[in-house]
Amino acid sequence: MTRSVWKGPFVDGYLLNKAxxxxxxxxxxxxxxxxRRSTILPQFVGLTFGVYNGHKFLPVQVNENMVGHKxxxxxxxxxxTGHSGDKKAKRG
Amino acid sequence: xxxxxxxxxxxxxxxxHSYAADPxxxxxxxxxxxERGRQFRMxxxxxxxxxxxxMADGKRLRVPDRTAAEKLVNTRLYIERASLPPPDADEFYLxxxxxxxxxTVDGRDLGPVTGVHDHGGGxxxxxxxxxxxxxxxxxxxxxxxxxxxxxxxxxxxxxAEDRAEASRDTAA
Numbered sequence: 031m032t033r034s035v036w037k038g039p040f041v042d043g044y045l046l047n048k049a050x051x052x053x054x055x056x057x058x059x060x061x062x063x064x065x066r067r068s069t070i071l072p073q074f075v076g077l078t079f080g081v082y083n084g085h086k087f088l089p090v091q092v093n094e095n096m097v098g099h100k101x102x103x104x105x106x107x108x109x110x111t112g113h114s115g116d117k118k119a120k121r122g
Numbered sequence: 123x124x125x126x127x128x129x130x131x132x133x134x135x136x137x138x139h140s141y142a143a144d145p146x147x148x149x150x151x152x153x154x155x156x157e158r159g160r161q162f163r164m165x166x167x168x169x170x171x172x173x174x175x176x177m178a179d180g181k182r183l184r185v186p187d188r189t190a191a192e193k194l195v196n197t198r199l200y201i202e203r204a205s206l207p208p209p210d211a212d213e214f215y216l217x218x219x220x221x222x223x224x225x226t227v228d229g230r231d232l233g234p235v236t237g238v239h240d241h242g243g244g245x246x247x248x249x250x251x252x253x254x255x256x257x258x259x260x261x262x263x264x265x266x267x268x269x270x271x272x273x274x275x276x277x278x279x280x281x282a283e284d285r286a287e288a289s290r291d292t293a294a
Contacts, residue, residue: 044281052279058259061279078255078276081243089255090243104243114216114238115123115141116151118209119245121264122257 039069039098052077062087066102081105091122123148124199129191130171134184136191138164138172138199151206153177154199162199214264216245219256223270224249227262235271249273 033040042065052061053073062080075094080087081101088105090096096104127137142148146166153161161177174194175182185191209215216238224232224247237248238256245256254260254273263272 047281048279051281055279058274058276059279060255060276078244078257080253080278086251086253088239088241088243089246089253091255091257092243096243104241106241112239113141114220115143116147116206117143117216117240118213119216119219119238119240119256120213121261122244122255 039071041068041071049074049077060089066105068101070096070099070101072097083107123154123201126194126197128195129188132188134187134191135167135171135173136194137170151201154201156197156199214266218266225270225272227272227274
């Protein structure tokens with residue numbers, strides 16, 4: 031069952047403060063968070079978070095497509111790293 | 123670039139797990155080579171199912187039946203790096219970034235890149251225990267030919283109530 035719309039998305043309070051401070055600084059910063067359960071909000075787009083996976087803070091660059099998902103979805107807790115194959119990276 | 127999975131049917135077809143960004147492009151990369159040096163060509167038969175041809179003495183020998191296909195299960199297939207098309211400007215193959223020497227903007231040597239990962243939240247580099255997002259701000263210089271990249275270590279956002287509040291929220 032999905033979450034009721036009237037409740038709004040869940041976000042831990044401390045995370046909002048950190049995101050605001052990160053955006054205000056305008057510098058090259060990583061916002062370390064433990065809250066994997068928090069929903070990604072539109073105001074987080076463009077920020078880089080370090081999402082804790084129980085071991086490390088994995089960098090997550092938030093873009094528009096991630097809005098509505100939870101932070102934990104982008105920070106796997108198991109060690110499988112995948113295969114590079116012919117995959118390419120573009121600097122964000 | 124891929125690994126041979128279980129046989130499909132009795133005519134020598136196999137399930138092929140492709141690690142290519144676009145599996146349809148896999149046959150265009152030229153011969154696939156396994157760990158024993160055998161060369162294969164492949165053709166997609168249907169989604170995830172391929173027809174394999176072993177190249178021997180200049181001949182193209184189709185994998186004839188299920189028994190032959192069973193012998194190929196778990197065979198890892200590779201390609202020559204040179205057969206990949208050159209990447210676009212400001213685009214890099216993940217495999218090229220691996221092993222590059224990392225220097226900070228102030229000239230400190232951090233060692234080689236030990237891993238390049240992407241879990242859906244953007245590519246990031248693993249440099250020993252350090253994890254760095256692959257952004258222009260954090261990685262201002264990439265010189266694949268020269269075998270080195272330049273990084274600007276990011277600061278961490280710290281707010282006064284920080285961790286204490288985080289644990290209080292979690293407990294609530």
